[in-house]
Amino acid sequence: MSQKRLFLLDAYALIFRGYYALIKNPRVNSKGQDTSAIMGFVNSLFDVIKRERPDHLAVAFDKEGSRDRLEIFPEYKANRDETPEAIKIAVPYIQNILKAMHIPIIEQAGVEADDLIGTIAKQAEKEGYQTYMVTPDKDYAQLVSENIFMYRPARMGNGIEIWGIPEVQKKFEVERPEQVIDYLGMMGDAVDNIPGLPGVGDKTAKKFIAAYGTMEGLLANTHELKGKMKEKVEANAELGLLSKKLATIIIDCDVTFNADDYELSEPDSSKVHEIFEELEFRRLKDQFTKIFSGEAAATTQGTSTPAAKKSSKQAGAGQFSLFGETEDSSEATSSSSRKTITNTEHFYQSINPGMAMKLFLKNLLQQEHVCFDTETTGLDPLVAELVGIAFSWEATKGFYIPFPEDRIEAQALIEELRPFFEAEHISKIGQNLKYDIKVLAKYNIEVKGKLFDTMLAHYLINPDMRHNMDVLSETYLNYTPVSITELIGKKGKNQLSFRQVPVDQQTEYAVEDADITFQLKEHFAPELNEAKTVSLFEDIEIPLLRVLADMEIEGINLDKKFLESLSNELDNDIKALESKIYTAAGEEFNIASPKQLGVILFEKMKLVDKPKKTKTGQYSTAEDVLSYLAKDHEIIQSVLDYRGLTKLKSTYVDALPNQVNETTGRVHTDYMQTVAATGRLSSNNPNLQNIPIRTERGRQVRKAFVPRNDDYTLLAADYSQxxxxxxxxxxxxxxxxxxxxxxxxxxxxxxxxxxxxxxxxxxxxxxxxxxxxxxxxxxxxxxxxxxxxxxxxxxxxxxxxxxxxxxxxxxxxxxxxxxxxxxxxxxxxxxxxxxxxxxxxxxxxxxxxxxxxxxxxNAPIQGSAADIIKIAMINIHKKLKEGNYKTKMLLQVHDELVFDVFKPELEDIKTLIKTEMESAYQLAVPLDVDLGLGKDWLEAH
Structure with a gap:
């Protein structure tokens, strides 16, 4: 007879996970009720039942916190945010669903769910059960034994994780799961407000566990420690023991495992349906029917070993499964891996010239991973000057080096930092590192070594979310950074330069950015691994960052005189269209006004019987509406032509000359890697990817982009279909x-x-x-x-x-x-x-x-095309550098690359570009590249 299995669900951990997983796209029914938390939990429950067909199952809830822990430490969990209203409303519904399904609820005032689960798991083990604790909370690892496992929702669509003894040993670097308590006690937990030992983080805690086994073992051997660590541990011995006690899951609560009560039995289907109908859970209602009518067989039924379960995949089609969610919201309330910065607990220091600088540099060059962040006088990296640089390589700690305004003095200071930036062995961390690399390039500094850009990392983890540092900090660290506007004011003539901000305020602001970014890196690195996007990050996006920085610094030459003449021609074209439209309409009006245009087309001229209207009741003159009508009405085609030409003139023909850099005399677009969810690059200031090419006038704008001089020619290389x-x-x-x-x-x-x-x-x-x-x-x-x-x-x-x-x-x-x-x-x-x-x-x-x-x-097709051209760009850039060619890669526009080719290198370059682009990725179909040459981009294309 096979061993019976008991599944114990940590209700609030799964409820919070469900709620935060859907935070950017909450499920709201027709009554305006946010049902995300309920839906998330029920899907977790159904997932377990569908996969496992457990013999016994129960759900544990927290109620009124932990009385025992609060008695010994009143500040326990004091940092917790107020529970979201949607979750407060959700809990009664969830409990009613469980009651209707005849699933026991374990709840006791003053006792936390992990203590209830720990107690029952140990009791069930003695009665010969295999127990699976369904929770994302790593603290449960301390309870794992030969017959007690963690059943963890894995992130990023990778099914589930089963943690047995080997997994816990590997994860925490311990000999026995019980040592996880010592690990948690040493490290502390900012979310639960468990203090831990000051200065002891993940690596140090694991080192102490390896050396001394337990907290008590460490405290008995503090004479072996050195320096400040020795002082800190000895001074906080009682705090360490207290933290261990707070981190210990209680296994002797006043609750008894009764096998008969926990046996999975037939639910009250009509009652469940009634609740689901009230919540408008139509799909879940169907799922429920399938699961309990026996139609949905468990994916792992009959394979109860942890190894077999670890490989199980996500639940069936149509099911939103929290075991395959794209958001790491599982530890929003209880996991020690989620970090919280506080304004009071940090050490940010400004470094002065002299001995302080020497000591700082010595320490800096001994690090393996350092986050740095440049502070400048403006947003344009090709114009902005350095005001300071912040550094951080340990959470809540960092340093700031202010820069003098004098350029010669600033260059002398950056030279002192050159060994760090050019050190291959030091990994550099940053948020939007391309900006920093471009700023430093002005000072003739090349950033070498491995890079980790938190903006790019998050883009691969969650491409549809925003990636700016403030949003990431609030989302993943529960911390709102100081806004730059608090220091320099809002936009306008009264806005200060960062250089005008007092150095102490510069230090707090700049180092906070570096500190946050360092902590985000620690959070995102494992996420990349779990999403299986490490190779994409390290081999494509990070190398491409350097390629784009070089392209943006290079810029492209612009023929201003041609654009001036084109602007005059467009003026004439626009006036001719205006006259044509006025004649057809029988009166003059503001063609650019949607309201006036709608009245002319649909009231006066009555071009359609039932014209489409906007929400405000005006006639819609949107592009798609007019395009549909254009082939039947000449005036509408003229209006569309008018719009196209006026936009072309204002957006490109008249705007481009104003975007020429005064120093270089060239246009420098900014390529953005983190905008399009498909992986395509986008271009900004100016946007060179959206220049119209389907109209003659639109194509002519490309004629304004020319080689640097007569010794060069433009080459356009385009992937064919x-x-x-x-x-x-x-x-x-x-x-x-x-x-x-x-x-x-x-x-x-x-x-x-x-x-x-x-x-x-x-x-x-x-x-x-x-x-x-x-x-x-x-x-x-x-x-x-x-x-x-x-x-x-x-x-x-x-x-x-x-x-x-x-x-x-x-x-x-x-x-x-x-x-x-x-x-x-x-x-x-x-x-x-x-x-x-x-x-x-x-x-x-x-x-x-x-x-x-x-x-x-579409996304796999368009995204694969984007990936392939990125590989080509990286390889071509590398070959151009290795060959010391004068030829430069200037632009990337969808499937096309544009080069400024030194004429004596032309034949070699043509071969190089075609070879690298066509061999960038091996498909069952050959890639084909068309090459074009010209004295301007239009001719080359």
């Missing part, structure tokens, strides 16, 4: 793969197949329609959308799409598989493992769900 090649390869669609391998015109090849004609007889219109479908399929084009983009009727468009899928059946299967994968896992990924999380993939709203389904298909 890379997204189609990727989807052909990923879908393993042989017909399409073969066409690419044979070098066929893919659009003509597709047209020949879908229209059933020889490729030599494909008409221009047929090829055009096939091209529209080829590219549209990736974005989920509908018959309605296709008919709008072509001359086909909606019926003809539907027939063409149906024929297309019959022609390429594996493509259709691949798209379905991607959507299924997204439903199951909550994300899709590129060829390099870049994840796109799709929180709405199981939305009850068909429109919202449809958008997520289209992203499930």
């Amino acid at each position: 890379i997204e189609l090649r990727i989807i052909a390869a990923l879908s393993e669609e042989e017909t399409m793969i073969e066409a690419f391998r044979n070098g066929e015109d893919i659009h003509a090849s597709t047209a020949a197949r879908v229209f059933n004609v020889p490729i030599s007889e494909v008409s221009r219109e047929q090829r055009s329609n096939a091209k529209t479908v080829n590219f549209g399929i990736i974005y989920g084009v509908s018959a309605f959308g296709l008919s709008n983009q072509t001359s086909l009727s909606r019926g003809e468009a539907k027939e063409l799409i149906d024929t297309y899928y019959k022609t390429y059946p594996k493509l259709r299967n691949y798209m379905s598989e991607q959507v299924d994968f997204a439903r199951e896992n909550g994300y899709v990924q590129t060829v390099l493992g870049r994840r796109r999380y799709l929180k709405d993939i199981n939305s009850a709203n068909a429109v919202v769900r449809g958008a997520a389904e289209r992203n499930a298909v």
Whole structure:
């Protein structure tokens, strides 16, 4: 007879996890009730039942805190924030659901859930049960034994983790799980306000455990310690013992394990349905029915060993599983790994010249990992001057070096720091390191060694969230940093330069940034590993950071005179369109005013019977509305042309000359790695990626970008149909793969197949329609959308799409598989493992769900194309440096790279670029790159 299994759920740990996992997209029903916490917990419960089919199960709740701990330490958990209102409201609902399901609730006033679970787990062990403590809280590791395991929700879609004795030994570097108590006591816990031993962190605690075994062993041998650590440990011995007691889970509470009470039994289905209907949990209602009617077999039923369970995957399609969530919210209330900074407990010091500086530098160069942060006079790194640099390599500690205003003196000071910045053995940590690298480049300082950028790390962990330091600090460290506006004021003529801020305030502000960033790094490093994105981070995004910094510093030459003449031509074009529109309308009006335009088009001219209106009751003149009507009404096409030209003139033709750097005489765009969730780069100040290329006037803007001088020429290298090649390869669609391998015109090849004609007889219109479908399929084009983009009727468009899928059946299967994968896992990924999380993939709203389904298909394709060109950029940049070429990479625009080529190097460069781009990633389909040369970007393209 197999060993019986008991599952004990830590209610509040799972409730908080569910609530915070959905914090950016809360589940709110039609009554306005936030049901995130309830939904999250119920999904956790269902996940356990569905996977494990446990013999026995119970749920433990905290009630009124820990009376025993508060008696010996009144400040216990004093730092805790007020419980969110949504969670307070959720608990009664959750308990009613459990009662309806006949699942026992373990609760005792003045006793915490971990003590209840610890007590019952030990009792059940004596009665021959295997007990699984379902919680994300690492503190439970102290209870693990031969028959007691932690059943931990794993992060980032990686199923579950089972911690037995070997896992605890490895995680905490202990011989016995009981030593976790000593580890927690030594290190303390800021969230629970357990003080610990001052100055003892994770590494030191593990070192002490290895040397002395226990807290008592450490305190008995303090004579072996040295310096300040010896003083601190001896002075705080009682505090250490108190902390150990606070960290110890009580295993003799007044609660008794009764096997009959905890046996999983038949639920009161009608009562559960009634509660779910009130909460509007339609999908969970279906899940409940499937699970308890026996339709959903447990994924690990019959394999009760920890090793077998560790490999189990996420729950079935349609289920939002907290064991596969994208947010690390599990330890929001109780985990010792979550750090909290306090304003009073830190050591930030300003370093003065002389002996203090020498001592600081000596200490600095002995470190392995250092966070640094430059403070400057402005936001443009190519113009801004250094005001100071902050350093931190230990939480809540850091140093600040203020810089003199005199440039010669500043250069002399930075030279003292050169050994640090150029030390290969020291890993440099920062938030948006590209900015710091560009600032330091002005001082002829190259930042060498391994880099860790917290902004980039978080982008890979949670691409859809904001990545600025304040948000990250508040989200992951429960701390709101000092705002820069508190020091220098808000924008305007009265805003100060950071140099005008007193040095003591500079120190507090700057070192706080470095300290926070260092702590964020400690938080994100394991997250990257768990998301399986370490390689993407270290091999793609971090090397690319350096490439982009060089490209941005280089900039590109601009022909101002040409833009001036183009501006005059656009003025004439715009005036001609104005006249044409006024004549058609029969009066003059403000074409740029949506309100006036709507009245003219839909009231006076009555161009449509039932015009679309905005929420404010005005006629909608949005781009999509007018584009749909343009082919039937000449005035609307003229309005769209007018809008296009006025935007082109203001955004590019008149704006670009003002963005030329006065020192370099060039335009320096800023590439952003953390904006597009797909992995694509975006460009800003100026945005060179959105210059229109479908209109003649738009294309002419590219003519203004020219080589540095007559010794150079521009070269544009463009991946040919890379997204189609990727989807052909990923879908393993042989017909399409073969066409690419044979070098066929893919659009003509597709047209020949879908229209059933020889490729030599494909008409221009047929090829055009096939091209529209080829590219549209990736974005989920509908018959309605296709008919709008072509001359086909909606019926003809539907027939063409149906024929297309019959022609390429594996493509259709691949798209379905991607959507299924997204439903199951909550994300899709590129060829390099870049994840796109799709929180709405199981939305009850068909429109919202449809958008997520289209992203499930598109994101891996678009993201893989982005990954591939990033690899090419890194490799080309490396080869250009190694070969000491004068040629420079200047721009990246989607699938295109632009180079300033030194003419004597041209033939070598052409070969280098084509080879590196085409070999950047091996697909079943060959990558093909077109090269173009010219005296300006337009001619080269």
